[in-house]
Amino acid sequence: MVVALVYLALAGAYLLVIPVAVLLYLKQRWYTATSIERGFMYFLVFFFFPGLLLLSPFTNLRPRRRQIEV
Numbered sequence: 001m002v003v004a005l006v007y008l009a010l011a012g013a014y015l016l017v018i019p020v021a022v023l024l025y026l027k028q029r030w031y032t033a034t035s036i037e038r039g040f041m042y043f044l045v046f047f048f049f050p051g052l053l054l055l056s057p058f059t060n061l062r063p064r065r066r067q068i069e070v
Contacts, residue, residue: 014050
């Protein structure tokens with residue numbers, strides 16, 4: 001029974017908890033990331049793709065509106 005709970009907790013973390021953290025991180029750092037950090041972001045998206053795919057209908061990642069100064 002303990003093993004089943006551990007598997008359930010790991011699956012929940014892999015499919016829900018960590019992808020939410022990845023989405024928040026991506027939203028915060030997308031426009032200011034360095035090239036190495038951007039490679040790390042792509043790795044996170046690749047690694048947690050199943051969880052991000054599950055959360056994709058509920059996310060809205062539209063780009064920010066540009067501020068044009070005259």
